Amino acid sequence: MIDTLLSSTSLVKCSLNQITILIMMFISAISFLALQIWSIVASSAGIEWNGDSKLIPPNPADDPFYKAPPGIASIKPGTILRHRQVPTKITLNNKDGLKLKGAWQILYRTQNSVGEPSATVTTVLVPYQAKDENLFVLNMFSDAAYNGCSPSINLQVGARNDSVFTQAQTMIAYSALTEGWYVSIADDEGFNAAFSSGPQQAYATLDSVRAVLQSEDITGIDPEPRITMYGYSGGGFVGSWVAEIQPDYAPELKIDGIAIGGLVPNMTAGLALYNKNDRSSFIPATLIGLSKDYKNLSMWLDENLIPEKAAELRKVESQCFDSNYNMFHSQDIGKYLKRGWDSIFDPVPRSVFEVTGTSGQRATPKIPLYVSETVQDDVSPIAFTDALLKKWCDEGATILYERNDLFNMSHSQESMYSLGGAFTWMQDRQAGKPASPGCRTTSLTSESLKGFVTLKMLGKILSGQLANYGIPVSGWK
16 A cells, blocks of 8 residues: 555655655664664774784685686586685674674686686575575675675675775675575676676676575575575676576576666766766776776777876776775876777777676566665666666566655665665565566655564664674574
């Protein structure tokens, strides 16, 4: 009934009654409080860690475990190549280890952006009282073109101290673990850290699911679990690409639902908006990340970067998001290019952006989607998301779209505000309840109301603080 009422935009905007207003004020307050707690978790991560240096996770380039074995081209995508227990403890704050039933790293066969065989790692976390029939896949963004920032590194105690915001996403994994769900988090950029390549990240994510489904003898998971996936911002970018690549690349995989938000459906348009503002730090990482797989872009960079400044821009190859932000935010990235900013839209880079970052060019998603966006998104104009979802809906997709026009929220604020609704929707999928077919757009879903009114995410964030003190991470209701 609530959804029916709120689906009418005019009713929401013009005639909200006092009860609904109070509910929305309550939701906003809880969202704000949860966001502050989340920020405290993030701000403490990695800054004051003083443990034994031997516990620092080795860089993938220096760790033989990450190296693909010979003859990988003849191996089927998704095949497990090797596995091990995670070398150090999984952590929420980069200081204290979580007490889990199991934590594994699995190296598996996949392919890069252009279809060349490769290998990457997924981390599988198992709580006590695990439900082996439930798998949650977290699209954890690193927003970096350096594999030392990958999830398999950032999840561990002793990780780098310039990836704080990325590490804070571990709270989402923790929330799933407290449901008793198995959690899988892939290094979806691959060994070469091809940041912002939709195809690369989709292939790696789908192949990680294939690998986990083969891991019963390692992890104990049922080979046919219910599967949900979540990602916001960079993770939402990955989830949307998974949705449109899965029908052709991995049609055998039955994924029960993908919850995504903060989408960036058009990379070319996004990059055009980012220069000289807080988002400009994404541009060097995007250029360098994509050049790892696209040799024509690598050659273009060699020819067009100012020689005296090239080394500075290429520092993104050895540092994570926070360092990139401090170095490049609000800068004119055109100052690194011989012909200035406009040359970034030359035919070569533009063609790569279109292949790797323009959504809606592949198959229509067959996996049910829950999409959350704020109309005030400051990373990607919502018109691009509206157009993408309309296209998919016209083609027969199943999408519940929470288009938040009730509050003036930024991209970052929406990430916390929308999480309760996304999680509630995924709980229904994990319980075996099918998503309602067809498409529906509303300003506020009943899932969001239920998620916030029951203090779902706030309770999980608070309980996460207890986990830092050695309380076993266990499934609970």
